[in-house]
Amino acid sequence: MKEGKKNSTREMIFVRALELFNKKGIEYIGIRELADDLDLHVGNVTYYFPRKENLVEEISLRLRKANEHTFNAFGKANLTLFDFLESHKRVFQNQYQYRCLPLSFVQLLRNYPNFYRRYKLTEQERWNSLRSAILSFRQSGQLATSVTDEEIGDLVSLCSFISRLWLSEASVSFREKKIEWIIAHYLALLARVVEPHTSSKGKKEVVRFLATLRQDEERQKKSGAK
Amino acid sequence: MKEGKKNSTREMIFVRALELFNKKGIEYIGIRELADDLDLHVGNVTYYFPRKENLVEEISLRLRKANEHTFNAFGKANLTLFDFLESHKRVFQNQYQYRCLPLSFVQLLRNYPNFYRRYKLTEQERWNSLRSAILSFRQSGQLATSVTDEEIGDLVSLCSFISRLWLSEASVSFREKKIEWIIAHYLALLARVVEPHTSSKGKKEVVRFLATLRQDEERQKKSGAK
């Protein structure tokens, strides 16, 4: 069980698989296509990843890991709405990096019972941390005190709904747009969902966040025009 | 080009294909499995539907047709928010009837350029009629007059986002729930998205709609308990 130089082959396979999956979709890249691309034999790929599922599982693990810190941050005291939205930006960027996964997640969870089981566990966790984050906004006076528990539940539903599926819509509706624009679009949508329930204090946070989105866009344009 | 009795074979194939696709997913039902199920030969299926794509296309056409009237109703004058939400209920029910389609729509649009082209056309139409409907709500005083055009744009985005993807989320998050409950859940979410922007007049419409959802649920429970 050494992890010396020979992990390089395995890692090489993983990296290229992720690239190809992201570009064309998990279902549309065959093991042979992957092997050919790497000048390897099919059996050599299946030596490290006996089943395609294992390759996808590894991708899934890395995405999960990338998002771990972010979601943990939701538990911390004095979280501002600004930070909350900023965190989602990082989550969205991570999802994009492993986009083949969220883009096929319906199919994957349907096809691989293991995935489904594992997903259901973290789904619960995510839900709880999202909920406690939003609850804390009401506590800290960033949401109006008049906001009911039921409305908070709806906010949680909407946030996780958008987080899970923005890439799916974007892949058909905004194919030609740049990823920075797309992420900004859905972050703005997220912000707009929360905004009606904010206090004036919370609203400032949201507005501040929306302002940074616009700034990013400006920067984008300038460096693009150069 | 007669359409006499022999359409029965074709129709039989279509009906069963839809059933199986809905149950297991388009990608996971093979032509042979379908043919075996119908006691037909593979070549006999491909005689009527040379490519799987044709089968999916037919499903797509029928869903489109089922939703046609509904979306046209968005254009009519004096549309109430209640009617608007009720219309979405019908749309959601139609989508469920052809659920294999929205559940694979990312993959389908990615894989079949024809689908993508056609989808982009109706996407534009839908967007426009949705937008004009919501604009009319502001005009008729059901939305607050203070609602900006930008906010209306966000509402349109959110509505179509939910309409397109609720089934995807439901298929992983609410597998064990009944479809009536699921549809009610997402309709309520839709209503809750609009609610913060309504006038008192419009709010009454939304509340009335939410009340009918609850009534449906009661009815559901009673007949279930019998």
Added chain:
DNA sequence: TTTATTTTTGGACAATGTCCAAAGATACTA
């Protein structure tokens, strides 16, 4: 009855994910 058209039959084809036995390469041990 003959002719033309539609439908069914049965199987071929390449591509897919998965699997495996044997050969080769590498690392460890006596």
Added chain:
DNA sequence: TAGTATCTTTGGACATTGTCCAAAAATAAA
């Protein structure tokens, strides 16, 4: 250093997939 154990590569087999097609059979039209 020689021998042994482990890891890696090779090359191909297998069943299944979507697609395609020629010939037979059934049906309709003349």
